[in-house]
Amino acid sequence: MSDTTPSSSKTADKAGFAIAFGLAALSFVVGWDAWRLSSVNAHSAVGPAAFPTIISAGLALLAVATAVEAMRAGPVDRPRDEIVPMAWVLAGLVGQIALLPFLGFSIATGWLFAATAKGFGKGxxxxxxxxxxLMCFIIYLIFAKGLQLSLPAGPLERLI
Known part of the structure; x- marks a missing residue:
């Protein structure tokens, strides 16, 4: 008969604890900010601190659940990180940030889309x-023209 309970000689998953600690720290920061926002006068029953408080509580629950799972699971064999796909996605993010002021929303976000697709092995x-x-230009039209929201305009957006 096999025993499915974890043995006392099993060590905990250190990476899981690191993730749980990060979630707990993020929960604390969001909760602290929500607590500071609770002093702001609101004109309704739901003030500016309501959703950050919910998010903070959710992050705290995730931190506890992650720590419990790290204790239960023990060390986990993880696959090796693939640097090239991560570099493509990072290049897409950096490129979008760099291109937004000059080429506008559509072209910059099109680059992000293409670099992420390349990172996932699609070409x-x-x-x-x-x-x-093209998709981002349609999104630009919906947001800028339909909803009257401001997105960074570039040469493609200035055509309309």
């Missing part, structure tokens, strides 16, 4: 760039 990058730019 060709130029096809994804064109598709991403």
């Amino acid at each position: 060709p990058i130029w096809g994804h760039f064109l598709a991403g730019t």
